[in-house]
Amino acid sequence: MSKILPGTKTTRMELLRLKNRKRLAQRGYDLLKEKLDSLIMEFFNSIAAIKQAREAMEESLSEAFSALTQAKMIMGPSRVVEFAHASQVRADLRITTRSMMGVRVPVLAVQQRYPDLPYSLVDSSARLDAMSTKFRDALRAIVRLAEIETTVKRLALEIERTKRRVSALETIVIPRLEATTRHVKLALEEREREDFFRTKIIRDRIAAEE
Amino acid sequence: MVSDKIAVIGDRDTVTGLRMVGATQHFMPKSPEETRSKLLEYFRDPKMGLIIITEPLAKMVEDTILELSEAPVPVILLIPDRYGPTGEYETILKELIRRAVGIEIKI
Numbered sequence: 001m002s003k004i005l006p007g008t009k010t011t012r013m014e015l016l017r018l019k020n021r022k023r024l025a026q027r028g029y030d031l032l033k034e035k036l037d038s039l040i041m042e043f044f045n046s047i048a049a050i051k052q053a054r055e056a057m058e059e060s061l062s063e064a065f066s067a068l069t070q071a072k073m074i075m076g077p078s079r080v081v082e083f084a085h086a087s088q089v090r091a092d093l094r095i096t097t098r099s100m101m102g103v104r105v106p107v108l109a110v111q112q113r114y115p116d117l118p119y120s121l122v123d124s125s126a127r128l129d130a131m132s133t134k135f136r137d138a139l140r141a142i143v144r145l146a147e148i149e150t151t152v153k154r155l156a157l158e159i160e161r162t163k164r165r166v167s168a169l170e171t172i173v174i175p176r177l178e179a180t181t182r183h184v185k186l187a188l189e190e191r192e193r194e195d196f197f198r199t200k201i202i203r204d205r206i207a208a209e210e
Numbered sequence: 211m212v213s214d215k216i217a218v219i220g221d222r223d224t225v226t227g228l229r230m231v232g233a234t235q236h237f238m239p240k241s242p243e244e245t246r247s248k249l250l251e252y253f254r255d256p257k258m259g260l261i262i263i264t265e266p267l268a269k270m271v272e273d274t275i276l277e278l279s280e281a282p283v284p285v286i287l288l289i290p291d292r293y294g295p296t297g298e299y300e301t302i303l304k305e306l307i308r309r310a311v312g313i314e315i316k317i
Contacts, residue, residue, distance in 0.1 A: 054299070068226065068227050080226060081222070092214065093259035112232055139216075142287060145287060146287045
């Protein structure tokens with residue numbers, strides 16, 4: 001038996017108000033439940049997407065590493081490192097957000113600024129160019145994975161929150177409103193019976209006096 | 211619209227490759243303590259958007275990563291190093307999902 005809302009008056013006015021509140025709570029519950037269902041669906045879709053993005057990332061990264069090894073073999077490891085540090089390429093992350101079922105999820109994009117001559121052409125090998133391209137693709141794949149992963153994390157958080165609200169409505173708010181409605185109804189009926197008897201007794205008394 | 215930086219914590223090859231394509235912040239740690247302190251330093255930088263860390267290094271500071279991953283920004287992402295994936299990534303993602311949703315999910 002749930003607790004009765006404190007401070008409820010047993011009047012018809014209150015009964016009407018309680019019924020309205022219960023209707024509202026029920027509607028909120030239905031809506032939230034629907035939201036939870038679609039969030040979970042979205043969540044599983046994103047999990048599947050993560051798997052794909054992960055595989056793509058691993059593949060392009062391993063290609064990039066083999067290109068790096070080739071560049072090292074041609075130019076020597078320390079030269080490659082030197083070129084890498086001298087590289088004029090700059091990558092920045094551009095973060096915007098979009099809304100997915102009321103959850104703000106990030107959209108990430110890499111912005112890479114390429115100077116016309118990122119490094120000395122004379123001293124570098126074509127392998128270095130190949131490696132650079134491969135790593136650029138890898139970075140893109142990494143950023144894409146980061147985007148999906150963040151989406152999944154946010155969705156998980158939102159699912160948790162929605163779940164808590166749904167169960168609060170289901171196990172506390174609605175039963176409490178129902179119990180209070182019952183209480184008010186019973187009290188009203190009781191009063192009606194009392195009134196009925198009172199009038200009956202009075203009627204009998206009046207009849208006896210006459 | 212925010213433009214953010216990308217940081218890399220990894221071994222020599224990873225850092226070299228990603229430095230080549232423009233990750234300006236990078237670090238090659240020699241011990242787990244260094245990894246942790248650098249991770250925290252990058253994490254506290256308000257202009258940081260993405261922290262890339264290689265799986266073997268991440269394994270040693272798993273608890274720190276789990277703790278930091280609860281915040282939405284910056285994103286901390288694990289990548290395999292040149293010896294291929296170790297499965298550490300799945301471990302961390304699974305744990306995060308388990309904490310949030312309360313169920314184990316196969317990835």
